[in-house]
Amino acid sequence: MSSPAPAVPPTGPDPDRQPPAGVHSLWRLRGYLRPHLPSLAIMLSTALVGVGLSIAIPLVTKAMIDGPITDGDIDPVLPLGLLALALGVLEAVLIFWRRWVQSTTVLSVETRMRHDLYARLQELPMAFHGRWQSGQLLSRVTTDLSSIRRFFGFGMLFLVINVVQLVVVTIVLLNMYWPLGLVVVATAVPIITLSNRFERRYVLISRRVQDEQGDLATLSEEGAVGIRVIKSFGRSRHVSEAYERAVTTLYDTSMDKVRLSAKFWTFLEIIPNVAVVVVLLLGALGVGRGDLTPGTLVAFITLMLSLVWPIAALGYILAMAQEAMTAAARILEIFDTEPAIVSGDRVLTEPEGRLRLEGVGFAFPDEPDRPVLHDLDLVVEPGETVAIVGATGSGKTTLTALVPRLYDVTAGRVTIDGVDVRELELENLRTIVATAFEDPTLFSMSARENLALGRPDATEEEILEAVEVAQAAFVHDLPWGLDTRIGEQGMSLSGGQRQRLALARAVLAQPKILVLDDTLSALDVHTEKLVEEALRRVLAHTTAIVVAHRASTVLLADKVALLQDGSITHVGRHSDLLATVPAYRELLAADVEELEEVGA
Structure with a gap:
């Protein structure tokens, strides 16, 4: 029989500890991205070129409206139309190329991380495994790695693309007609303020959800492994009630997370729509006074509408980033644990067994x-x-x-x-x-x-x-x-x-x-x-x-x-x-x- 095991906390070394989940948590995993720098360069360059093409197409439209259409000269319309079509096809090809490279890279990173995390768990001594519930470790190997993969595969790139698109398009809009450009700039103030508040609250609730998922995984595993004991003692209802309580706790926390996200995303949806209405009103007045041309107004509105998705997606990307940062912090808890039992360097080739x-x-x-x-x-x-x-x-x-x-x-x-x-x-x-x-x-x-x-x-x-x-x-x-x-x-x-x-x-x-x-x-x-x-x-x-x-x-x-x-x-x-x-x-x-x- 074994000696009495030491008292251990329910969810790891310190369930109340909330490790920092800032950008540095993901940054410390940069070693997994380093071998894929060429692929990352392709992804970024194709994405930036795509942003340029998405801006160029409305500018071609502006030239078409203010030029041949306004002048009644039909001959240049076809070449300009074919140019816009070619730009659109080129953008589609670049998106396909980027996504293919992106998928290959992200799957390689996830596979290597999964391998290294499993190897690390094998290196850590029995004392470590005695302190941690298996469900918590399982949650880190599955759910947390998936959160990081989603951010590396989507959020990280689009965070850069969307920020670049917001900045570049705003500059173009200011150059087109600065009064309307100021309307677009003004929308950034509430977005930045709200994003900062959202980030602080979301990281805490995201950590709670991930920890509670680990507790639920533990209960699921124990229920499956111990089914014979549960049935022999007639305790199916008891363990079901315990599982139901854990499910309810996770549900309530997840709903808090959903409500927080819904408020944030709704606000981000409202801001660009209000800005579009203001731009349409002021733009129509500007055209009526002759301050800007119809082509400029069409291009302005087209470019501004192209910002609706980056702004609306910002909430989703920030939420994804926070989940990935929290997941990285949880995984780093394992990587940062130094094995107490380290291999020596001596070998007994013909041991006697004394x-x-x-x-x-x-x-x-x-x-x-x-x-x-x-x-x-x-x-x-x-x-x-x-x-x-x-x-x-x-x-x-x-x-x-x-x-x-x-x-x-x-x-x-x-x-x-x-x-x-x-x-x-x-x-x-x-x-x-x-x-x-x-x-x-x-x-x-x-x-x-x-x-x-x-x-x-x-x-x-x-x-x-x-x-x-x-x-x-x-x-x-x-x-x-x-x-x-x-x-x-x-x-x-x-x-x-x-x-x-x-x-x-x-x-x-x-x-x-x-x-x-x-x-x-x-x-x-x-x-x-x-x-x-x-x-x-x-x-x-x-x-x-x-x-x-x-x-x-x-x-x-x-x-x-x-x-x-x-x-x-x-x-x-x-x-x-x-x-x-x-x-x-x-x-x-x-x-x-x-x-x-x-x-x-």
């Missing part, structure tokens, strides 16, 4: 003042098997996790063949050490792939031998034998079957040090006896640590270590400890008669 724990102490990072283990010493010689016996919560599982560096000691050291495990390459260390857990994890892949997870190059004969040792012959009775796909978490199998597959996986790895964390707890007595008989052959040539609760499991060991209050107090043959250590005999009291029957 394991030594010297003055070992360990405390969880969240509770450094409450050590789980302290002053722990143990020596396991090559080929020797040691059983770890202790009360529930005494730290047995934590002790076994220190050997493959799932956690690092906080005091003392663990050595293999005299080398501190912290000096070894992690890949090398975890080739030397293999672990089978009490609650094994199986993946949604075939039985063969699950078995070969720790040793992909294993031969068919070696796989079958490992299956035989673990008494896992039931895999041959599956619909497609070893090639049968096992459901998620192996829920289609019984607890004993999952444990036997996990044991076969550890045995197949052929480690020099084998750690069995109460791996036989779910087996029936008959199967356990068969497994133990087969294990004796494997353990005869392997250094092993076996967490034991049953008398029969203790008998596998050459010696027994009694773990009390976080430290090993007695080491010896189990018969000697049974006779001389009351605490040891009390732990195995239920099995005393069995021990005596087998000659203990």
